[in-house]
Structures are given as C-alpha cells and as structure tokens.
Amino acid sequence: MNAIRPLRTATDLRDARLIDTDQMQAVDAVAARYAVAITPAMAALIDPSDPNDPIARQFVPDPAELTHLPEELQDPIGDAVHSPVEGIVHRYPDRVLLKAVHVCPVYCRFCFRREMVGPQGLGTLTPDAMDGAFAYIASRPEIWEVILTGGDPLVLSPRRLAEIMQRLASIDHVKVVRFHTRVPVVEPARIDEDLIHALKASGKATYLALHANHPRELTAAARDAIAKLVDAGIVLISQSVLLKGVNDDVETLAALMRGFVENRIKPYYLHHPDLAPGTGHFRLTIAEGQALVAALRGRISGLCQPSYILDIPGGHGKAVVSSASIADQGGGCFTVTNFRGEEHAYPPTV
C-alpha cells in the first residue's frame, strides 16, 4: 500500500503493513509518549518483510522507547541552560541556534530533542518571540552564524522562510545562515524553486546540513532535490547519527559517506547518539564508535570522512571523539598511526 500522507497512528502503520495487529497496542503506548510521523517517501522505502529494516528502525515506534535509563536526560545536549531568550540557544561565542519551529516531517525514534518536538511539543515561535530572537541576534555583534534548527525549519512555508532570511539579511554581522534539515530526503517534493529562493539572501552564505543515516535514504527523488539545492549555490554538508541496527557497520557507513560526496554533500558530523530518553537500544559504546570510525579511515577517501562527535551532556558543547592517531612519546617524539593501523615514529628514527 502506498501512503499518500504521513503515517501517524498504529492503525496507519498496520494498514501500511509496517506493523502487525498484535503490535498495535505497544505502538499506541509509545505514540502516547513520543510523536510519530513517517512520510510517504520513507514509508515506501521500508521493506515490511525485513524485521531488521534500517529505515523502519529509525521511524517505526519500538516498545524499547518506554525503557528510560538513569543516565538519560530530558534535554541531553543542554539547550535550556544556554537559552537567553525564547527560540535562541547561544552555546558558542560566534553562533546561535534559532529554533523557529518544533515540528518535523518525520519523527526519528532516537531524536535528541524528542521531549520538545512534535504536535504536543513547543510548537512554532510566536511573532513576539521571533521579534525577541532577532533583537537578541542583532544586539550581539559576535554572532557570525545563525543555525536554523528545531524541529525541521524546512517545514515552514517559503513565505515564512523568506521572512526569516530577510530579517537576517538586515543584520550586518551575520554572515552565514545554516539550515539543519531532513526534508530533502524525507519529503523531497518540498524542494522546489520557491523554497530554494526563500533560503537565499543577498550578502549571506547559505549552508544546509542534511540529516541522513543510511545510504538507502539517498533515493532518486532525494538526489534530485539535493542537486537542485547545490545547483542553486547552497552549500550542503551532512550530519548523521551512529545508530545500532541502522548504520553500525563499516560497509554501510562507507556507502553513506560516499553517497553524500557523490551528491556533492561534504560529510560533516557523525554524532555519537545522545542520552535521549528511551533511546538506549540505539546506543553503541564510544569504543565501538571509535573502532568504526578508524575502520572508515582505512577504507574511504579523505573527502568522505566525517568528524565523529559527542555532544557533552549538560550543554558543554561538542567534542571530537575519534581515537587519536598520534601519541606523544616525550622529547619531541611521537608515534603516528596510519590508515592501515601501522605505527610510525615521527620524526622518523634514523
């Protein structure tokens, strides 16, 4: 059955044959706690005969989500402690997040903002709150970059996006505007001329960080949408989450990163999964992640390498967590490990 609107309920999922009738009660229980939506593009990508389908795992509710572990946090990356005014997160000196909307076209089961997004979430900023957010940005000359996230900013209409860009265009010290979005993959039909036009503003560089986690997400329709954005002069970078059962093997990660580069998207972040409530079934250990990233280094071009990143819980910012390829031996000597895992002295011993 081909869905024509997002799947949001257990009945929708059963009718689309993504769950069985005997799973409906458990899915209803998860849906009562966390938002559910699967766009037609993503529903069509799921193989219902595969119990381990990596697309289904990202979007179909799992009863494991109701298991909350003591280390999990409502606000795992600490947005709230860095929010000086509604809609703004100011964690690093030269950039802010502008969270204009807390709605997404899909709801990822591992979402790090799952307590804030969705129909019952924080909604869309009111006009007054928007005024406050722009006033904050305008009054801080150190803000060089504004990152629109949320929620997914590309659910906003082209008219609303154009308004935001025009307001940012009038703030001289803002030079870069970055959109974090899943739309080109999960709802590629939204990427049309009006939307692309709305993302651009004179004198500002527009970047778009595309969130995708499995190479199958880069469908023909997604690749077309990406090409339209790149051809329009928007710079695309990637962000992915390292997820158990989705992309936690080197072949899948290599195919994903190569897929990005082939579509003119520079791999940027590979996030270690955050300590979001009910997401323990997605988390690898840091050591497992480091081993995967080291294997990736040995396998694919430097152009395809993402930074493996951990958001330090509590809002302390991002840290690179790739295993070090250099060890200080003292006296100005180092041991350097190459892409094959072989150790070499630096400077070379003679």
Ligand code: SF4
């Ligand atoms: S698109 Fe982003 S904000 Fe929305 S549910 Fe997925 S991870 Fe969360």
